[in-house]
Amino acid sequence: MAQTAIRRQDIRAARRPLIAVVGPCAAGKTLLVRALRERGYNAREVAQEHSYVPSMWQRITQPDLLIYLNASWEVACRRRSTDAGADWWEELTHRLRHARQHADLYLDTDGLTPEQVLDRTLAFLERVVGSGSESAWSMEMQRNASC
Numbered sequence: 721m722a723q724t725a726i727r728r729q730d731i732r733a734a735r736r737p738l739i740a741v742v743g744p745c746a747a748g749k750t751l752l753v754r755a756l757r758e759r760g761y762n763a764r765e766v767a768q769e770h771s772y773v774p775s776m777w778q779r780i781t782q783p784d785l786l787i788y789l790n791a792s793w794e795v796a797c798r799r800r801s802t803d804a805g806a807d808w809w810e811e812l813t814h815r816l817r818h819a820r821q822h823a824d825l826y827l828d829t830d831g832l833t834p835e836q837v838l839d840r841t842l843a844f845l846e847r848v849v850g851s852g853s854e855s856a857w858s859m860e861m862q863r864n865a866s867c
Contacts, residue, residue, distance in 0.1 A: 740783035788823035
């Protein structure tokens with residue numbers, strides 16, 4: 721996992737970090753972002769799969785944390801009807817390579833329900849961000865700012 725978020729120097733983000741969610745179509749990005757926002761998280765879906773610019777997720781969103789949701793072509797086709805073939809899916813996967821390599825959390829959603837994806841994400845966020853003002857996230861941000 722990349723530690724992009726931990727290296728950020730923005731102390732304000734320590735209170736409410738920006739969480740970007742990327743992944744291929746039908747991986748569960750929209751559902752996860754909606755559920756995170758309902759719980760007070762500052763989450764945003766990034767349509768990286770539609771861009772030829774590998775680092776678009778960084779340039780536009782500049783997230784503190786990056787969550788990558790993956791889904792196989794077969795499962796994505798069951799979740800959402802499409803005329804796209806395996807070649808298109810291969811291209812889409814290639815477009816997402818940069819984001820996948822920099823993700824702070826990677827989840828393969830093929831065998832997971834939306835609730836399980838949310839539970840695993842919340843467990844990750846609790847470890848990284850915490851719930852109190854002196855969370856591991858905010859202490860790390862303060863330590864980095866003093867360097």
